[in-house]
Amino acid sequence: MEKPVIIGAGMVPVGEHWRLSLRDIAVEALLNAMDDAGIDKVDSLYVGNMASGSFIEQENLGALIADWAGLGHIPAVKIESACASGGAAVQEGTKAVMSGLEDVVAVVGVEKMTDAWPSDATRYLAYAADADWELFHGASFVALNALLMRLYMKEHGYTEEDLAHFAVNAHANGSKNPYAMFKRPITVDTVLKSPYIADPLKLFDASPVCDGAAAVIITSKEKARELGVPKEKMVEVAGFGRAIDTINLANREDLLTLTAAKIAAERAYKMAGVTAKDIDFFEVHDAFTIMAALSLEAIGVAEKGKGALVAREGQIAIDGDYPIQTMGGLKSRGHPVGATGVYQTVEAVLQLRGEAPEGIQVPDAEVGLTQNIGGTGSNITINILRRV
Amino acid sequence: MGKPMQVARHWRHFGEKYRLVGGKCENGHVFFPGREVCPICGSRNVEPFEFSGKGKVISWTLVRNPPSGFEYYKPYPLALVQLEEGPVVLAQLTDVEPDQIDFGMEVEMVTRKVREFDEDGIILYSYKFRPVLK
């Protein structure tokens, strides 16, 4: 089966958009992507979003966004799988094109988080954990990740400083991305001196609460040629995979293995016909520094227990062997939860077209991988994109 | 803030939350909480199983920025406890100073208040774990 291509990508800067609503930023990102593709209509819309019902009392985002973007009576639907909603929406759009049923598909990821009080935002995010057996006991996502972080440090002999390198790398790259929320480089010391929010996890181990929207346009190669899209602008969705794990962290067979990422990556590598060694850059889901370490191990970049070592040795920088978070990752670009997977996709498209901002373009990038985690590793998507 | 919790939603978990009742399948696998299908072998032949309540701390944290509804209790220690029968449960620790908590600390289940709701007055109780009294 011929693989679809992304022919348009757009986004809005991640941040605290006090003057803009969810529909405003979603429509802006979507229109940016359509303009980039040079089209003014699409056959259907897939919206990646995690918790609009909780954050702004608005569900039915398919209708809302298609309506406000003036797309007419197209089919439009919201895809939800916690923080992996964006990555999943890209996959559903891709599958629709591959099935041959839909020609030109728009995917938009959006989340508006800053209209809620911080402690309510913490609660809504925890809805992606197990309500009866985790949130009931007062667990936040930060707390669940802190439990993993402490265990990881003990099992493999790492310190808080070792994990801080992930945040430093993310900020170094994000400082050069005009769409990033935090554009200031930081040092290991910045991370270590930031306050604990759930010991041993500190403020700078975590990604921020923010607003954002990003969008891509997916179609078949044949249709892309028909639309007159130049080859340099096409990026192939070469492979994808998705898998779940226990929703309740305590029920996990091996707490320190992201099994869902491992399985999703195997599926994606197989479909794309590549291995981790063929990938030029990785946009992994660093909602917390510990997740970056566990992710590198799960997707085959590092051996089990060696994920933090890869960061400490500097291999994750743009000029390293395994560049990650090339545009700042969740930590510095920002993590508007349901939109994150689409931001990762847009950033990978820019990298593969050679259009990344100065200083963070991975030279001659041909294949990129995006990894989007929902829950505490309970629902994970991996997408592999390739230059045509 | 904090949303009210319906009475029935809590009431249906009394067995698990007050007595630590999980499940045991026909092949001897035990798990917590109880469920229809054994998560290890897929057997649907599952019976209730009451755990001893004894266990060890395998990881812990101190929650300083809790979800709404838990602000009053912050900071509170939350832990992964491995029960002596094998399964791991997430619960708050109680009757302990944060700096006393350590890997392998032996703990036992006690019933404690988890949260009060001001909107409709429900008070939730559940298992927490405290250091084993010698």
Ligand SMILES: [Zn+2]
């Ligand atoms: Zn069984």
